[in-house]
Amino acid sequence: MFPPGRGNDTLDGGDIYLISVFGTDEVLAAVGEDLRLQKYKEGQWSQMWICEINGDNRIGMRNRHTERFLGWDKKDKIRCVSRKNDPWEWLTFDRLGLGGYSLMVDPGAAGRHRPLKRAVGTSPYVKMGRVWGT
Secondary structure, eight states: OOOSOOSOOOOOTTOEEOOBSTTSSEEEEEETTEEEEEEOOTTOGGGOEEEEEOTTOOEEEEETTTOOBEEEOSSSBEEEOOSSOOGGGOEEEEEOTTSSEEEEEOGGGSSOOEEEEESSTTOSOEEEOOOTTO
16 A cells, blocks of 8 residues: 555655655655656665755755665756765755645756656656756
């Protein structure tokens, strides 16, 4: 069974979260330094993300298995590479009207947030989407 919750959790530093896609049973998982969408499996550490908030109140999500942060690799790829919560790993969560959040990354902390999205169709890969108007 998929874990409880409707995607309206309040983000608290130190808490563990699952990042699902549109409330489905597909969750973001770290596979080495890469990311994949996988069917939820109870107790799977690669699917668990620890919320970390730095001194500037910037949010990062560190994978429980790899201990690396979800972030941008400077090539338009979302990966799990860094062990630090640097600007490349800072995330923005925008609450959606019907529940849940839009998860966005700011490449280079340039103020141009870009959403995470599925690469193509049913692909298990995740990429950075385009910003509207660019």
